[in-house]
Amino acid sequence: MLLKTLTVKQVNDYLKSIVGSDIILKHIMIKGEISNLHFRGQALYFTLVDEYSSLKCVMFEEYVNNLNIDVKNGMSVIATGRISVYEKSGAFELLVSKIDVEGAGALFLSFEKLKQKLRNEGLFDSGKKKPIPKNPNKIGVITSPTGAAIHDIINILRRRKPSIDILVVPILVQGSSASLEIEEAIKKVNRRNDVDLIILGRGGGSFEDFYPFNEERVARAIYNSRIPIISAVGHETDFTIADFVADLRAPTPSAAAELAVTDVNFYNEKIENYKRSLYHYAMSIIINKRHHLNSLKKSIMSKNPIVKNQQLKIRLNSLNRIMEDSIYSVINNKKFKYISLIDKLNTLSPLNVLKRGYTLTMDKDNVRPITKVENLSANDKIYVLFEDGEAKCTVNEVRIYER
Numbered sequence: 001m002l003l004k005t006l007t008v009k010q011v012n013d014y015l016k017s018i019v020g021s022d023i024i025l026k027h028i029m030i031k032g033e034i035s036n037l038h039f040r041g042q043a044l045y046f047t048l049v050d051e052y053s054s055l056k057c058v059m060f061e062e063y064v065n066n067l068n069i070d071v072k073n074g075m076s077v078i079a080t081g082r083i084s085v086y087e088k089s090g091a092f093e094l095l096v097s098k099i100d101v102e103g104a105g106a107l108f109l110s111f112e113k114l115k116q117k118l119r120n121e122g123l124f125d126s127g128k129k130k131p132i133p134k135n136p137n138k139i140g141v142i143t144s145p146t147g148a149a150i151h152d153i154i155n156i157l158r159r160r161k162p163s164i165d166i167l168v169v170p171i172l173v174q175g176s177s178a179s180l181e182i183e184e185a186i187k188k189v190n191r192r193n194d195v196d197l198i199i200l201g202r203g204g205g206s207f208e209d210f211y212p213f214n215e216e217r218v219a220r221a222i223y224n225s226r227i228p229i230i231s232a233v234g235h236e237t238d239f240t241i242a243d244f245v246a247d248l249r250a251p252t253p254s255a256a257a258e259l260a261v262t263d264v265n266f267y268n269e270k271i272e273n274y275k276r277s278l279y280h281y282a283m284s285i286i287i288n289k290r291h292h293l294n295s296l297k298k299s300i301m302s303k304n305p306i307v308k309n310q311q312l313k314i315r316l317n318s319l320n321r322i323m324e325d326s327i328y329s330v331i332n333n334k335k336f337k338y339i340s341l342i343d344k345l346n347t348l349s350p351l352n353v354l355k356r357g358y359t360l361t362m363d364k365d366n367v368r369p370i371t372k373v374e375n376l377s378a379n380d381k382i383y384v385l386f387e388d389g390e391a392k393c394t395v396n397e398v399r400i401y402e403r
Contacts, residue, residue, distance in 0.1 A: 008090070009087060011090070012085055012087040012088075012090045013087060015085045015090070016084060016085035016087060019083050019084060019085055019092070020082075020084065022083075025082060025083040026082050027080075027081075027082060028080070028081065028082065028083060028094075029078050029079070029080045030048055030055065030078070030079050030094060031050075031076070031077070031078050031102060032048030032049055032050050032054075032055070032076070032077070032079070033048070033049050033050065033074065033075070033076050033077075033107060033108070033208075034046050034047075034048065034071055034072065034073055034074065034075045034076075034077055035047045035048075035049050035054070035073055035074075035206040035207045035208055036073070036206040036207070037071060037072065037073050041061075042060075042061035042064065043058055043059065043060050043061060043064065044058070044059040044064050044071075044096075045057070045058050045059075046059075046071070046073075047206060048077075048079060048094065049206075049208055054208075055092065055093070055094055056086075056091060056092070056093045056094070057079060057081075057093065057094040057095075057096050058093060058094075058095060058096065059081075059095075059096040059097075059099070060095070063096065063097050063098070066098075067099065069099065069100075069101055071099060073108070073206075073207045074107060074108025074111070074207055075101060075108070076101075076102040077099050077100060077101055077102055078099070078100045078102050079094060079096045079098070079099050079100075080096065080097055080098040080099075080100070081094050081095045081096040081097045081098070082094070082095050082097075083095075107207065107208060107211060108207070110214075111211075111214050111241070114214065114215075114216055114219070114241060115241060115244065118216075118219055118241065118244070118245065119244075123219060123220075123223045123244075123245050124244045124245060128223075129247045129248070130225075130227075130228040130229075130247045131228065131247075132197065132228050132230065132247060132248050132259070132260075133196045133197055133228065134262065135261070135262065136164070136196035136197040136260065136261065137163075137164070137165060137194075137196055138164070138165040138166070138167060138194050138195050138196055138197075139157065139164060139165070139166055139167070139195070139196065139197045139198070139199060139260055139261075140167045140169060140189040140192075140195045140197070140198045140199070140227070141153055141154070141166060141167065141168050141169065141198075141199050142169045142171055142182065142185045142186065142189070142198060142199070142200045142201075143168075143170075143171065143173065143199075143200070143201050143202055143253070144170065144171065144172070144173045144202060144203075145168065145170035147173065147202060147203045148203050149201055149202055149203045149232075149253035150168065150253075152252075152253050152254045152257065153199060153201070153253050153254070153256065153257045154166060154168075154257075156254055156257035156258060157257050157260065157261060160257070160258065160261050160262070160263040161261040161262070161263075164261060165194075167189070167192075167195060169185045169188060169189060171185050172212075173202035173209075173212065174202075174205065174209045174210075174211070174212060175212070178212035179212040179213075179215040179217055179218050180217070182200070182212060182213070182218045182221070183217045183218055183221040186198065186200070186218075186221040186222065186225055186229070187221060189227060190225055190226050190227055195227055196227070196228075197227065197228055197229075197230065197260055198225065198227050198228070198229045198230070199229075199230050199232060199250075199253070199256045199257065199260060200222070200229055200230070200231050200232070200233075200242065200246070201230075201231065201232030201233055201250070201253040201256055202232075202233055202234070202253070203234070203253065204234050204235050204238070205234060210233055210234055210238060210240050213231075213233050213240040213241065213242040213243075214240050214241045214242070215241070216241075218241070218242055219241045219242065219244075219245045222242055222245045222246055223245050228247040228248070229246045229247050229248075230246060230247065230248045230249075230250050230256045230259060230260060231243045231245075231246035231248075231249050231250065231256075232249075232250040232251075232252060232253040232255065232256035234252075235251065235252060236251035236252065354385065354386060354387040355387050359384050359385060359386055360384070360385040361382055361383070361384055361385075362382065362383040362384075362385060363382065363383075364380065364381040364382060364383070366383040366390070370382065373398060373399070373400055374398075374400055376395050376398050377395065377398060378395055378396060378397055378398055379394060379395060379396075380394070380395045381393075381394055381395075382394075382395060
């Protein structure tokens with residue numbers, strides 16, 4: 001018989017039709033513990049787990065609205081619904097129509113019991129937490145060597161402090177032997193003398209995935225560690241026993257790396273600020289000392305007789321120059337005024353008028369000028385002055401012009 005070739009979708013559709021037609025799987029009640037509970041839109045998604053297996057479940061809005069209980073991770077429930085196949089991945093899923101509480105899940109009860117026991121013993125006391133070093137030189141990283149967490153931690157540590165020395169201790173982070181590996185890794189790092197800080201962590205997962213970090217042997221290894229430990233298990237909303245015992249809890253592995261070392265840029269900026277402050281402080285001291293020195297020099301110079309004599313000489317020379325300048329200024333002013341007066345006299349002098357062809361008539365004694373003809377009579381003796389000499393004349397006749 002020739003085999004027919006099918007596509008992946010055709011196979012998944014075929015499986016879905018077989019599962020959907022099965023009389024038992026059409027209406028089934030499954031007991032298990034709720035894990036990885038979350039909403040996507042109005043639908044509720046979770047996983048039912050037991051000691052051996054897990055089954056993905058989804059409860060759509062119409063059934064979520066009828067829920068009369070507050071479902072939580074770790075609850076042991078009986079989920080009623082039908083089995084289907086999710087065509088996209090070919091995975092079985094339970095389409096839940098009803099959830100009934102069976103009681104608290106075994107894992108959750110164990111978690112709460114151990115948490116209470118360790119709290120009573122004082123393993124969670126804040127006063128017993130070891131301080132996280134501010135500037136560690138070497139950090140031990142205990143995590144899976146293949147997960148995203150190790151890459152995030154190393155990248156962030158290297159970026160924030162390129163000189164940091166990192167010791168990676170690979171472990172299993174889930175499964176039955178994981179808790180023993182975690183315990184041994186913590187003890188192994190504590191046998192070294194060169195590690196300043198430990199980061200213990202893993203990426204996200206379900207409540208049962210985190211269970212190795214909820215075991216007593218891991219809690220006591222963390223508590224007894226000589227080296228401070230930062231725990232970083234899962235995401236911000238995930239809490240484990242390891243988180244409560246650790247010296248510091250980080251919400252994510254990336255956040256643990258950021259808490260472990262201060263960004264080198266922070267120190268660089270701090271150094272630059274210190275340098276600027278030191279420079280300004282030094283300059284202010286230098287300026288103040290310089291002013292003080294100048295003041296002392298002036299004080300000493302003012303009391304030195306040689307310097308004082310030089311200052312007096314300078315002052316005397318300055319006064320001499322001022323006096324000479326004043327005398328020269330007075331002489332020049334007088335000279336200017338004299339020349340000005342001479343110019344005025346020359347302008348007003350009758351001799352200058354004679355040069356232009358005019359004559360000057362004087363009395364018989366050649367003393368007083370005669371300015372009007374009415375002051376003359378016939379036969380009066382007069383002098384007539386010219387530019388180049390004078391003439392003695394006799395008046396023959398006097399005529400007065402009427403105006």
